Every structure is written in structure tokens, then in C-alpha cells.
Amino acid sequence: MEKINIGQNVYLPMLVTLLGVNVENKANFMALGWISRLNASPPLLGAAINKYHYSAEGIRENETFSINIPSKELMKETDYCGLVSGRETDKSCLFNVFYGELETAPMIEQCPVCIECKLVDIYPLPSNDLIIGEIVATYTEKQYLINGVPDIRKIDPLFLTMPDNNYWTVGDNVGKAWEAGKDL
């Protein structure tokens, strides 16, 4: 079928996460979809956020942050974190907050997976900052593990598509990576 060009501003389906940052000694959480692992060893990840986000101040202040993966059950709270800014609204009481070894990266007790990071670098982009962090610890619970590894069905995370702005769950297991292509 004929290919058509739908322009430049296309989005990739993305995992929904919550970025946790202390700002002025108080926990704040923002919805974050622009995130990826960046490096294997050391384990680095990158989060792209608008320079003017309240969270950007806290990252510079403490040089620590967290990436929390909410389950479907936290959809309302997660969406709320994307609707209001911590500059005007105190989001610190929305969740039960805990801290890990870095002491200043707030994490969410209700999230199945919480990744604690220390800041490595900030790469400036035109309107965003790419926050590059090293993972120092990952907190979860036994109920989310299979063979010691977090299981996506137990985590039950959300994915976001834009610009239709829909939340999606994970579907079926359809194959094994680094195996499915061995026939070819």
C-alpha cells in the first residue's frame, strides 16, 4: 500500500513512569514518558523533561531522582501527577513516600518497581533537559518477581500513546527475544 508522510511530530508508544524528586525538601512526582536505558555498565538511564518543570529544580538541588513504575491501579494518581505542577500543588501526600540509600530521591511505596538514581549529567536540549542518571538501587516486592526478576504481568504497567492520549495495558506474551529469529 502507498506510504504517506504524516510529518515530523510523531510519538513512540511509551512506558508510563513517575519521576520522583525532592524540591525544597519535599517530595514531588511528575508523569514521565520520555525515558530509556542509555548504557549497560555502568547502568545509566535518561529522562527528557522540560527545563521549566518544577522537578528540574530539585534535580539540580539534590543531584538525585527516582523512576517509579505505577501499575494500572494507580492510573488516576499517575495522570493527576501529569495534570498539576508541584509549583502550585503539593503532591507529597498523594502516595506513601520512602527513601533509599541516597536519602534524597523520594520513591513511591505503592509502585511495584522504584529505581533510585544519582545524577551523572544534564544534556541541554532546545526546550528539554536530558537528565542522565546512574541506577544505584531498585526496590520491589517479592510478589512482583518471577525467578528473582520483576514480571511485567505482575507489575501491570501502563503505556501511553500520543497525540490520541490513550493509556494501554500490556497484552500477550508472543515470543522470546534472541530466540524467535533463530529459524531465519
Place this chain on the structure above:
Amino acid sequence: MEKINIGQNVYLPMLVTLLGVNVENKANFMALGWISRLNASPPLLGAAINKYHYSAEGIRENETFSINIPSKELMKETDYCGLVSGRETDKSCLFNVFYGELETAPMIEQCPVCIECKLVDIYPLPSNDLIIGEIVATYTEKQYLINGVPDIRKIDPLFLTMPDNNYWTVGDNVGKAWEAGKDL
């Protein structure tokens, strides 16, 4: 329930894409999961790949690349692209290849969405390069669109979890972003 620390090397569930690059005037495709939008305007995205990948050479050579989203039906071919290196194996005949306005970013006709990018910068990480590109065009077909926007159910993409190395489909639509949290 009690939180346990499962260490540093944790992965986020990721969209499965194919990175298209011309290397020595031939199309090559590698499986890529470490990718995210980075900036809204201009529309930038970032892909983190090992410095020693064959594709890294082609990106420096042409300063163009593509991000292709395969559907579930292309799982075997996609996985194969992650199993073998273009340095030893010619992957140019695995798909029907087409080129867009940049002329050197090979794209995959069989993929529902193909994003054509020009290189903006390479940010060096310890073992990876973060390839930062500006989206110049996005190619799709009418059959994948709803209201002019690519629909994730029609694209039917794959998600990858590591280290269990499973491929997953998209599940159910469970809510609207920037709306679900308005009650709170």
C-alpha cells in the same frame, strides 16, 4: 509488603524498533529498544546503541538514520536483526527497503511506521553512543491511521522485557491521559 533491593541492572519494558542505517552504501537494520523522544520542538529523539555496532559506523558516515516500528507479524525478522551483525551478515534483503527525502536513511516497507531522522549530535556514554536525531518525516499507510493518527492497535507493535527476554503485545485501552486524574 516489604521492599527488597534487587540491584542496579534493571530494565524498563521497552518498545521494539528497528534502527535503519546505510553502511558502506548498503541498508542495515538492528533491533533497538533503548529509544525515546527527547524534545518536543524541534522534534528530537535519542537512540542508545553500543559504540562498536556496525550501525554506529553508518550513522557517522551519512548522518542519517531511521526508526521503524515493526508489527507482531515481523517478530521473527525483527529478532533476527538483533541476533546477527551487519558486519558479517547482509540484512539488506530481509525487507523491502525504501528511502525518503534524506536519501540515505533506509526504511522498511513492511513496518507500519517509519521515522526518518537526520543526525543532530552524538553524546558519548561509557559503552554506548546516544544518537540524537531530528525527525524530518514519518511514513505510514492509511490503513494504520484513525483520525489521521497512527493507532497502536493497528500498528500492533512489540514490547520487550529484560532479562526474561519476552516479547509482548499491547493490551487493552484503559483510560485517557490528561483526563483520568481530573477527579482527584
